[in-house]
Amino acid sequence: MAAWFESDEFSLTHASEKFEAASKLAKEIEHDLSEMENKVTVLKQSFEEA
């Protein structure tokens, strides 16, 4: 999207709409990335020599 603003395809008619979409997407990315958590499981399996 950022590239669109620099490209020849840029049009003032769609600029505002694109900017709002990009801002929204950035907020969604921030939210999703911040919320993601890992599931850490310690195996019950013993690796000692039988």
Place this chain on the structure above:
Amino acid sequence: MENEKAEIRLSVSDFVGLVNQTFDFAMPSIVIVGEVSGYNVRQEKWVRFKLKDERCSVDFFGSTYQVRQPLEDGMIVAVSGRPRLSDKYGFSVSIQSVRPVGEGSIKRGFELLKRKLEAEGLFDIERKRPLPELPGRIGVISSTQAAGYADFIKILNGRWGGMQVEVAHTLVQGVNAPGQIVRALEYFNQSGEPPEVIVLVRGGGDPDDLAAFNDEALVRSIASSRIPTLVGVGHEIDVTLADMVADVRAATPTNAAQLLVPDRRELIERSRTYVRSMIPAYQGHLNDDRREVKDLVDTAEFVISERMRVLTDEVASTIKLLRQYDPSVVLARGYALVRGDIDIGGVIEVERAKDIIQAEVRSVSKK
């Protein structure tokens, strides 16, 4: 009679058996430290050497499986084993494990094994595989009580999320550590849902602590892993053979987490930067358009004013021309306007600039 009671008579075989039973009872496992002498490997299977000090030397015998790294005469080693009296070969200590002792011997053992594995191409750059870009499943091998493990998990959780992390808890130092780590590697490699990458981590320690990561069987197990491996053992300056054979080497457990996943905070900042970067571009386009509109308006104003000037001139000329045709102007120049019936006896009206005269027509003649 009493002497006969005290005397124990045994066959040679019984004697050997009794001695071995006594050894088993008294010394089920002992560790003997000494200098290697007469090191010898037969049929790539059997190892024989002596351990000596200033006064004594003792024979040791075992398989290459127990002696997990190359030795050479002069190295100081600690051998764990069981004393045996063999019916064929006499007394020796049956080797359970061997590890070099002291900085010089550890270093020498490391160099010998490194040279051997290097010759086999285990450290070749062509063997290295890239790590998955964003792994969904990770297999971690470490001691869950180790500081290095805690560092790794802390940094991993801080940087990225949404991953399934399976941890195989093993020893990470001591003679039993390599075997446990090898079994953990096998577990992940044989798993029905294998991880996309196996990470082996351990924090810093002295060379003796890290010796487990120079174990030949462990190094070969890492080399044969079908899952890409990332090894982060010790501090920046510590280089183990496990590091060298891994697909990717991390300087520390923290660095392993950094190499494995991107930092979500950096990505968030990058997405913000992208959005921010749109503003000047947007403004730039707006300014360009404003300039364009202004240029058009300026041009339009110029064209209109030029047209106005031409039209104004034209109107002025027309007015001037029309003025020439104004009868009052002609009258002012002394001419008169005659109206009426031009017949003899008729009355006509003569209009001049300042008066109107009525007159009678007396004669009309052609010019």
